[in-house]
Amino acid sequence: AQSVTQLDSQVPVFEEAPVELRCNYSSSVSVYLFWYVQYPNQGLQLLLKYLSGSTLVKGINGFEAEFNKSQTSFHLRKPSVHISDTAEYFCAVTRMGGFQKLVFGTGTRLLVSP
């Protein structure tokens, strides 16, 4: 079975500062990794995904994440955040093979203040 740990439930940061949201996963088989964002009162939007190849993946809205197999991590980063980035961020994992359920972390609330 797969599991995801997002250690930080909330990350406060000032506008234009860099941010890193941490995600660690556990799995005995190869996995795909995802970051989703949920803005207040909205659904989940895919930010980026790691399937294979380059371990640094770039997503929408200036976000990027790095897959580290040895550390079983997939941390999300943005060099300069905006107020509009305030949202809940979910890391998710699914085992390779297609049509597999997503296993989500508990989410990290990013709070960007002026």
Add this chain to the structure above:
Amino acid sequence: DSGVTQTPKHLITATGQRVTLRCSPRSGDLSVYWYQQSLDQGLQFLIHYYNGEERAKGNILERFSAQQFPDLHSELNLSSLELGDSALYFCASSVGISGVIQETQYFGPGTRLLVL
């Protein structure tokens, strides 16, 4: 906009009642997944349908059932509702053509269910 639609957006009902949530996947997507998001359980997988057939079950209660119709839309039926069933219910879809693996799920806006 992900292309996945869900109706209704909000639903308020009483304990013991039955409700039906509807999901229309993105055009061309054959797979539909249902997830429940609650404060105490987080985001949890409920069930997966592919081209009309149930493929996998997660933490879905026996009071809950789902189906996927020939036009590929899906319905999640929740019966004998309890206060603890109050949650946000998401549907997600992905492409599922035979021989083609599609790993990315696109989520709808969700249906917020409140059981009073």
